[in-house]
Amino acid sequence: MELRHKHEMLRVEAEARARAKAERENADIIREQIRLKAAEHRQTVLESIRTAGTLFGEGFRAFVTDWDKVTATVAGLTLLAVGVYSAKNATAVTGRFIEARLGKPSLVRATSRITVLEALRHPIQVSRRLLSRPQDALEGVVLSPSLEARVRDIAIATRNTKKNGGLYRHILLYGPPGTGKTLFAKKLALHSGMDYAIMTGGDVAPMGREGVTAMHKLFDWASTSRRGLLLFMDEADAFLRKRASAGTFSLQEEINNDLRATLNAFLYHMGQHSNKFMLVLASNLPEQFDCAINSRIDVMVHFDLPQQEERERLVRMYFDNYVLKPATEGKRLHLVVWDPQSWLAHLGTPSPGA
Structure with missing residues (x-):
């Protein structure tokens, strides 16, 4: 077995040496075959290129010399380009038309404007709103007597503008929060026979580069209103701040480029008075407005905190609506007796000295 194993190993070794020797001797022949195949392939490709170039040249020469073919080709390419351009623009216009009438812009939080989808979903409620x-x-x-007289004049003027198809004025309502600015804006729209849309300035800054597009969509949507639209912007100072502070380069007082571009788009639409929409801005800090905003505001109204007489009227109105009226209609009033011990137990055991 040992001799047989040695003999087998010698045979394998001899075969390997013979195979390696044959490969070394045939390497030159293999390289020559590869070179010949590459040269033949190169020649074939060159012949194909020459043939294609000849055919193309003859075809192009025949095409150029035939003016009827040239005219037909140019006309066909022109019609194709016009068709592609028209289809692209028509698609964009159709999309904006559908978006403006079937939905509302992303910046609008609440609106009284009736859309097609809303009319299909709630026909009875929509009919009541239209007949109201x-x-x-x-x-x-x-409000105080002086402020009430001022805003009533504004309401009468706005309603007359709506009836006569005139250009609406832009209004600024400023003062402490909770003084009735938003409520008056809604009432002004309903009194004038207009729709209202409510947005907030704090929603504009986080949009970044999309702010310009969203602002154009907002005003395009407002321009399609048939009844006229009162666009109310709450917390307007969060968006309409100064674009740059004079004599300073503080990063805290200078807005970024995206917000500046959005503000410029807003100023463009605000600078053009329209018979389709009016702007009503509300702010607690109007001194932070950009100077271009102040130059485009037609009416400024200050809403101050209610005094003692107005607060008594508020309490009386609350009592009439939520206590007296339900009682006269036979509704039971549920009263909760306040127990300080149960309240302290709900909060937990008070600490010493609390």
Whole structure:
């Protein structure tokens, strides 16, 4: 077995040496075959290129010399380009038309404007809204006598503008929060027979580069209103801040490029008075507005905190609506007796000295 194993190993070794020797001797022949195949392939490709170039040249020469073919080709390419361009623009216009009438812009939080989808979903409610009569601009709004007279003049002027198809004025309502600015804006729209849309300035800054597109969509949507639209922007100072502070380069006082571009788009639409929409801005800090905003505002109204007389009227109105009226209609009032011990137990055991 040992001799047989040695003999087998010698045979394998001899075969390997013979195979390696044959490969070394045939390497030159293999390289020559590869070179010949490459040269033949190269020649074939060159011949194909020459043939194609000859055919193309003859075809192009025949095409150029035949003016009827040239004219037909140019006309066909022109019609194709016009068709592609028209289809692209038509698609964009159709998309904007559908978006403006079937939905509302992303910046609008609430609106009284009736869309096609809303009419299909709630036909009875929509019919009631369409048949409802205009409300008094100060119904349910408690203001001081001087302020009430001022805003009533604005309501009368706005309603006359709506009837005569004139250009609406832009209004700024400023003062402490909770003084009735938003409520008056809604009442003003309903009194004038207009729709209202409510947005907030704090929603514009986080949009970044999309802010310009969203702002154009907002005003395009407002321009399609048939009844006229009162666009109310709450917390307007969060968006309409100064684009740059004079004499300073503080990063805290200078807005970024995206917000500046959005503000420029807003100023463009605000600078053009329209018979389709009016702007009503509300702010607690109007001194932070950009100077271009102040130059485009037509009316400024200051809403101050209610005094003692107005607060008594507010309490009386609350009592009439939520206590007296339900009692006269036979509704039971549920009263909760306040127990300080149970309240302290709910909060937990008080600490010493609390």
